[in-house]
Amino acid sequence: MPEFHKVAQTGEVSPGEVKQYQVEGRPVALCNVDGELYAFEDICTHAFAYLSEGGLEGGQVKCPLHGAKFDVKTGEAKSLPAVKAVPIHELKVEDGHVYVALNPKQVKVGGRGRGRR
Numbered sequence: 001m002p003e004f005h006k007v008a009q010t011g012e013v014s015p016g017e018v019k020q021y022q023v024e025g026r027p028v029a030l031c032n033v034d035g036e037l038y039a040f041e042d043i044c045t046h047a048f049a050y051l052s053e054g055g056l057e058g059g060q061v062k063c064p065l066h067g068a069k070f071d072v073k074t075g076e077a078k079s080l081p082a083v084k085a086v087p088i089h090e091l092k093v094e095d096g097h098v099y100v101a102l103n104p105k106q107v108k109v110g111g112r113g114r115g116r117r
């Protein structure tokens with residue numbers, strides 16, 4: 001059984017919005033696509049950027065740094081320069097609160113020294 005963590009109240013993220021929360025020390029993005037909530041690791045798999053700072057376009061979140069897009073339902077990278085999927089977290093809504101079970105997969109941060117800007 002995955003361990004669920006209480007993250008937010010359901011009304012905190014409005015349709016079309018994406019916000020960052022900290023869960024167990026990891027940045028988690030919560031977004032609302034037409035009333036449906038989704039959660040994913042809030043780190044771009046290309047270099048390092050918080051995807052929640054980019055914004056939603058339809059069902060995709062756009063990286064603020066180089067513009068890669070990810071499907072918020074599957075995590076799949078939809079446009080370059082990102083090619084790896086972003087981990088999706090299991091989410092449930094109960095009693096007006098949003099709970100997230102963290103995906104054991106994490107984005108490896110540490111592009112430092114590889115020289116991408």
Ligand code: FES
Pocket residue numbers: 044045046047048049063064065066067068080081082
């Ligand atoms: S850091 Fe997100 S596209 Fe480059």
